[in-house]
Amino acid sequence: MDETRRGFLKAAVTTAGAAVTPDRVHAQGSGQSQAVPSDLTLRVKSLESLLLEKGLVDRAALDALIDTMEHKVGPRNGARVVARAWIDPAYKKRLLENAPAAIAELGYDSGQGEHMLVVENGPKVHNLIVCTLCSCYPWPVLGLPPVWYKSAPYRSRAVIDPRGILREFGTELAEDVEVRVWDSTAELRYIVLPERPAGTEKMTEEQLAALITRDAMVGVAKVTLPRPEANA
Amino acid sequence: MNGVHDMGGQQGMGPVEYEKNEPVFHAPWEGRIYALNRAMRAWRTWSLDTERHALELLPPVDYLRMSYYERWVVRLAAQLVQSGLVTTEEMESGKAAPGSTKATPALSLATSSRWLNRGIASSQDPEVRPLFKVRQRVRARNINPVGHTRLPRYARGKTGVIVRDHGVYLFPDSNAHLQGEKRQHVYSVRFAARELWGEDASPRDSVHLDMWDDYLEPA
Numbered sequence: 001m002d003e004t005r006r007g008f009l010k011a012a013v014t015t016a017g018a019a020v021t022p023d024r025v026h027a028q029g030s031g032q033s034q035a036v037p038s039d040l041t042l043r044v045k046s047l048e049s050l051l052l053e054k055g056l057v058d059r060a061a062l063d064a065l066i067d068t069m070e071h072k073v074g075p076r077n078g079a080r081v082v083a084r085a086w087i088d089p090a091y092k093k094r095l096l097e098n099a100p101a102a103i104a105e106l107g108y109d110s111g112q113g114e115h116m117l118v119v120e121n122g123p124k125v126h127n128l129i130v131c132t133l134c135s136c137y138p139w140p141v142l143g144l145p146p147v148w149y150k151s152a153p154y155r156s157r158a159v160i161d162p163r164g165i166l167r168e169f170g171t172e173l174a175e176d177v178e179v180r181v182w183d184s185t186a187e188l189r190y191i192v193l194p195e196r197p198a199g200t201e202k203m204t205e206e207q208l209a210a211l212i213t214r215d216a217m218v219g220v221a222k223v224t225l226p227r228p229e230a231n232a
Numbered sequence: 233m234n235g236v237h238d239m240g241g242q243q244g245m246g247p248v249e250y251e252k253n254e255p256v257f258h259a260p261w262e263g264r265i266y267a268l269n270r271a272m273r274a275w276r277t278w279s280l281d282t283e284r285h286a287l288e289l290l291p292p293v294d295y296l297r298m299s300y301y302e303r304w305v306v307r308l309a310a311q312l313v314q315s316g317l318v319t320t321e322e323m324e325s326g327k328a329a330p331g332s333t334k335a336t337p338a339l340s341l342a343t344s345s346r347w348l349n350r351g352i353a354s355s356q357d358p359e360v361r362p363l364f365k366v367r368q369r370v371r372a373r374n375i376n377p378v379g380h381t382r383l384p385r386y387a388r389g390k391t392g393v394i395v396r397d398h399g400v401y402l403f404p405d406s407n408a409h410l411q412g413e414k415r416q417h418v419y420s421v422r423f424a425a426r427e428l429w430g431e432d433a434s435p436r437d438s439v440h441l442d443m444w445d446d447y448l449e450p451a
Contacts, residue, residue, distance in 0.1 A: 044261040044305060046326040048268060053328045055335035056275070056317060061344040062267040068345070069266065070256045115354060115398065132240030132384055134284055135300065144266075146254045150300050153249070156242040159386065159439050160429055168248055178436040179425075183240065185382045186418045186442030187354060187401055 074143035075214035077108045078191060081141055082217065083209035085118075086196045095193070096120060108140045116141070119182060120193040121219075126173055128166070128181045128219035129190045130158035136184035138191045142214055149218065159183055169220040192219040199225055233378050234385060236292035241386040241429070262301040269304050274339035277315045281408035285380035286311055355415075360400045362417040363445045368394050370421060371451040372443065380408035383447045387439075391451045392423040395440070403444055416445040 051057045081103055085092035095102035099116040103109070116138055119127040131137065132155050137145040148154050158165050162179045166172070173179065182190045194216040200208060215221035239245070257263040273283070286307045287295070295303065312318040322329055364370055374389040375381070382404050396419060403414035421443050425433035 040302060040305060041259065041261045044264050044268075047305070047309065048264055050318065050322060050326050050328065051268065051272070051312075053334075054318065054322075054332070055337060057268060057271045058337035058340050060341040061271055061337065061339045062264065064341055064344045065267040065270050066257075066263040070263070074256070130240075132386075133237060133382060134287065144256055146251065147258075147300065148248050148250050151248065152239055152242075152245040152296065153247060155239040156245045157248075159240045160243070160433075162437065163434070165248065169250075175434075176436070178438070179434065180437070181439040183384070183439055183441050185384065186398070186444070188398055188418070188420075188442050 069139075069144050073108070073140055075141075075212075075217065076209070077106075077143075078138070078141035078214070078217045079209040079212035080106055080205075081108075081191075082193060082212045083205045085193055086200075086208055087205050092193075099191070103141060115187050116189045116191060117182075118191050118193050119180065121195045121222075123195070124176065125178050125180060126166075126219065127190075127192045128158060128162050128179060129184065129192060130155060130181060131184040132156070132159055133185060136187075136189060138189040141191055142217060146214070166220060169215065171221050192217050194219075194223045197223050197225055233288055233380070234376060235288045236295050237288045238385050240384045257301075265301050265304045265308065269308055271337070271339045271344075272308065272312070272317075274343075275317070276338075277317060278311055279407055279410075281380060281402070281404040282410070283307065283311070284404075285408040288380065354399055354401045354418075357400045357415065360415050360417065362397055362419075364394055364397075364417070364419060364448060364450075366394050366397055366419075369451040370394055370419075370448040372421070372441075373447055373449055375447075377405060379405060381405045383443065384441070386428060387423060387441055387443075390423055390427050392421040392427065392441075394419045395422050396420040398442065401444065403446060405444075405446070414446070418442050418444050419448070421448070 048057070048062070052059060081095065084106065085095050091102060091105075094105075095118050099118045100109070103116060119129075121127055129137075130149075135145055135150040137149065154165065159181050162181050163173060166179075184190060194212065196208070197211070200211070203211075211223050211225065213221060213223065216223045257266065269283070273280070278286075287303055290298070290303060290306065294306075298306070309323060313320055313323055319329060328334075369391060370393070371391045372383060372387045372389060375383065376388075398418040398420065400415050401418045403412075403416055406412045406414045419442070420440050422438050422440050424435075425437035425439065426435060428439060
């Protein structure tokens with residue numbers, strides 16, 4: 001059966017208009033190019049109109065799915081979770097013990113997050129999230145993953161050379177810091193609870209949330225204060 | 233299968249290309265194909281495991297060359313025809329076969345938010361006994377199935393320690409092929425970086441993988 005599937009996929013690739021065309025000059029190498037061949041636009045349009053005509057999909061439902069991912073979920077949700085954990089030790093305890101329930105307290109519970117685990121950074125521990133096999137990612141708190149997270153360079157190297165990956169992101173770790181990589185091979189989804197930077201003691205929850213980046217919650221970066229204004 | 237998708241530990245893939253202020257979708261077609269894939273899954277004709285395996289079956293050169301959502305376009309077309317929901321003729325012409333009956337979409341606007349909220353099947357079913365315990369030393373089995381598996385090559389044959397029991401999940405190796413759910417425990421297993429990559433790795437670092445009972449043996 002798999003051989004048949006593979007054969008069909010091969011045929012699908014060649015007839016899909018997905019075969020190499022001259023306008024895909026950027027598509028070499030890492031496979032993460034965003035070059036968009038116009039035939040893909042046409043092909044998806046044609047696929048959608050066929051499925052609409054056959055009554056297999058509903059246009060309003062499709063629009064709602066896209067709207068959710070573009071406007072309702074994203075790293076701002078995760079930033080609010082982290083900021084709350086920083087200012088409320090009882091919430092942080094609940095978050096580390098039962099992440100889905102604690103995240104739902106803030107009103108976030110869409111798919112790919114049912115079985116979420118929060119891993120905490122500290123002075124001597126740094127966590128990094130990857131999915132070497134596909135693109136597993138904690139949607140409700142971070143939204144859809146960025147292209148680099150799904151790309152061959154990140155997926156291949158995060159497990160064998162996490163410190164090298166971190167350096168590429170400008171994150172230098174001391175030798176005595178333990179790096180823990182989490183490869184999302186099952187249905188568990190991970191989010192990093194970054195360290196709260198010094199100098200943020202007087203900040204409100206909203207001010208803290210504004211500092212917290214997607215990259216820090218994937219573990220490729222730390223949360224930092226904005227650089228102070230140059231002296232007048 | 234030992235496919236090109238199983239990337240952990242491969243070298244020579246180049247530096248990570250970072251895009252500042254990256255949009256959720258880079259072009260409208262990416263959003264449309266994302267939504268079409270999600271909406272078609274509501275028919276339950278295939279599972280998430282089947283979807284993952286369909287990508288693994290892409291010819292390796294195409295897998296590497298294509299962008300993420302381009303793979304989704306090819307996969308959806310293939311699954312529609314494979315499942316019989318769309319005929320090859322319809323796929324080629326872009327038109328429903330004359331006289332064919334019109335279905336009622338499995339996913340409507342009213343059900344779409346509930347569908348997004350639907351979690352992935354798991355349970356704490358006490359009837360399914362764990363084969364291993366937290367803190368137990370285990371070895372990842374050296375298996376090379378030709379079908380779907382979530383046991384990456386880089387961990388096979390390596391020894392680690394179970395740090396957490398996540399509860400009971402469907403077994404992807406059988407579920408992807410509609411050969412049964414084979415529900416079993418999944419554990420977080422900690423592998424020392426040196427066990428995986430040798431003496432050049434940091435003595436402190438580790439990689440945690442989530443592994444089903446059937447991937448493990450006592451060490």
